[in-house]
Amino acid sequence: MESRQVGDVTVISPRGFINAHTVRQFEQALTQALEDGHEKILINGSGLAYIASAGLGVIMGFIEDVRAKGGDIRLAELNDTVFNIFEVLGFNHLCQVLASEQEGVESYQAEPAS
Amino acid sequence: MRHKISLASEPDAIGPALDELESCLIEDGVSTEHVLEVRLLGEEAITNVVKYAGAASMALEVQVTREEIVVVLRDNGKPFDPASTESPDLEASLADRPLGGLGIHLIQSLSDAVSYSREEDQNVLRLTKRR
Numbered sequence: 001m002e003s004r005q006v007g008d009v010t011v012i013s014p015r016g017f018i019n020a021h022t023v024r025q026f027e028q029a030l031t032q033a034l035e036d037g038h039e040k041i042l043i044n045g046s047g048l049a050y051i052a053s054a055g056l057g058v059i060m061g062f063i064e065d066v067r068a069k070g071g072d073i074r075l076a077e078l079n080d081t082v083f084n085i086f087e088v089l090g091f092n093h094l095c096q097v098l099a100s101e102q103e104g105v106e107s108y109q110a111e112p113a114s
Numbered sequence: 115m116r117h118k119i120s121l122a123s124e125p126d127a128i129g130p131a132l133d134e135l136e137s138c139l140i141e142d143g144v145s146t147e148h149v150l151e152v153r154l155l156g157e158e159a160i161t162n163v164v165k166y167a168g169a170a171s172m173a174l175e176v177q178v179t180r181e182e183i184v185v186v187l188r189d190n191g192k193p194f195d196p197a198s199t200e201s202p203d204l205e206a207s208l209a210d211r212p213l214g215g216l217g218i219h220l221i222q223s224l225s226d227a228v229s230y231s232r233e234e235d236q237n238v239l240r241l242t243k244r245r
Contacts, residue, residue, distance in 0.1 A: 020161050021129060050154045052161075053217035060216075081150040088223035089216070 001025045003033065009105045010038040015047040018055030027058050030073075034062075039071020042104040046077040051085060059095065072096070076104035115142050116177045121160070123169040123189065128160050135176060135185075142178035148245060151224055152176075152183050155241050158217040159187045159196075167191025167237065182226070183243045188236050195230040196221060196239060 002013040010033040018026050033041055045051075063073050076098040078086065086092045098104040117138040121127040135156050139149045156174060163169055169191030177184045196218045222228055227242040 017157075019157055020125070050150050052154060052157055053220050054161075056216055056220075079150075080147050081154070084147075084151070085154070085220065085224070089220060 001029050003029050005038070006042075006101075006105050007109070008038070009040045009042050009108050010036075011042045011044050011101060011105070013044040013047055014051075017049050017052065018058075019050075019052040020054040023052075023054040023058055026055055030058065030062050034066065034069075039066050039069045040108045041066065041071065041073045042098075042101065042108075043073065043075045044077055044101050044104070045075055045079065045082055046101075048079065048082055050081050056085075056089065056091065059091075063095065072108075074098060074104050074107060076101050116175065119174040119176075121172055121174070123164050123167065123172055123191070125164055128157065128164060131160065131174060132157055135174060138176055139178065139183065144178060144183060144245070148183060148243060152185060152243055155221055155224055155243065156185055156187070158221050159185075159239055159241065162194075162196065162217055163187065163189045163191060163237075167194060169237075180245070182245055185241045185243075187239045187241075188233075190236050193232050194237055195232075196228065198230070 001015065004011055012029045014026060030041065059073055066073055074096045077100060078097060083097070086097060096107065098107055119131050119134050121131040132153055136149055136153050139152055160172070160174070163172055167189050169189035172187060172189035175186040221241065225241045226244045229240045231238045
């Protein structure tokens with residue numbers, strides 16, 4: 001699971017499936033970002049086949065903490081399957097979903113520094 | 115086409131069974147989007163059995179017709195009807211949202227039909243996805 005900095009935004013790019021089997025790596029990538037003091041997180045879903053409930057649970061578990069620290073978890077470049085999952089579960093009301101990584105990074109830059 | 119996949123009720127068996135399910139769907143000409151959605155439905159259903167049912171074994175049957183994809187999961191664990199579970203309240207504030215129950219909600223939301231029956235000592239969960 002690749003994780004890199006674009007300005008002050010941490011871009012995490014999961015590959016394949018986020019499911020019960022791989023969720024720990026996803027959780028570790030989020031934990032690492034927070035430990036490094038990076039609270040502006042963008043999940044780039046271009047390599048993501050789907051996210052199962054285990055992964056959605058992790059996002060739900062982290063998002064309040066991240067927001068309390070002035071950051072957020074946003075997503076970009078989701079395939080139709082993942083976007084559909086977000087929509088049917090109402091996660092698109094919980095998290096901002098952007099069309100591209102660039103839009104995701106810019107969505108943070110458009111905000112006043114916290 | 116009808117396919118049958120047998121697996122042990124243990125975490126390590128989930129991945130290979132899902133890979134086999136995916137191969138069957140691709141072989142039957144199912145679109146990529148539906149292959150992923152049905153794989154996810156299978157994953158949530160199998161994971162629930164492995165985690166909670168205390169089953170020894172289970173079997174997945176998949177049947178693809180021109181109109182629909184039907185996945186039937188049979189396990190010999192404790193009786194459990196996912197179709198009767200209430201959906202979590204996703205309009206609730208973050209703090210009030212339950213962490214559990216998402217998998218079942220996902221199954222109910224992504225399937226076009228979900229039915230459950232207890233047949234002899236088996237749970238039989240039938241998930242239908244229209245093509």
